[in-house]
């Protein structure tokens with residue numbers, strides 16, 4: 001099914017809105033970060049390289065195919081994000097992924113730099129919407145190392161830290177992927193504060209299992225790493 005031009009315009013506007021929010025929240029500095037959306041089977045909208053997300057406008061968003069080739073762009077000056085292979089790998093690995101957001105939210109990125117995964121189950125929202133957050137192994141930006149490291153986390157995770165770099169979230173739509181980025185940074189802050197206060201306390205196995213039941217009730221799309229360990233029957 002092909003998405004109509006009018007819908008492409010709406011998706012471009014939504015990408016800009018998300019870019020503006022990422023910048024307002026301090027999740028990206030200068031030209032950091034990139035956003036992509038799978039429009040239909042072989043068409044993707046991606047943000048341009050070398051552009052602040054605060055200045056993002058719909059005419060800067062580029063339409064590409066699955067090979068990363070440009071199908072259409074309103075302004076010839078813009079080229080797709082240098083992290084495009086990381087985004088395309090997400091869509092290759094999982095059919096359910098329709099959007100990906102990459103940013104450097106400072107507290108979550110500090111955990112990524114310190115090499116500390118956000119893998120404790122301490123608060124319901126983070127358990128329900130993120131699960132544990134692993135660290136994808138470091139790769140030199142723009143190389144194949146990054147997509148390979150991300151691919152290793154994708155079977156069980158929609159949210160991950162990128163070692164010594166930043167964070168990546170994916171979702172069944174752009175807003176879901178974006179909210180995961182917000183939830184990640186919030187959870188990273190809370191974990192950091194809790195550790196200043198003597199350390200977080202994890203919920204019990206039963207409490208975690210009950211959170212996972214809520215996740216099912218809310219019909220949260222995507223993958224969750226906790227099911228194998230915590231999900232209970234009945």
Ligand SMILES: [Zn+2]
Pocket residue numbers: 032033102103104165166
């Ligand atoms: Zn980055």
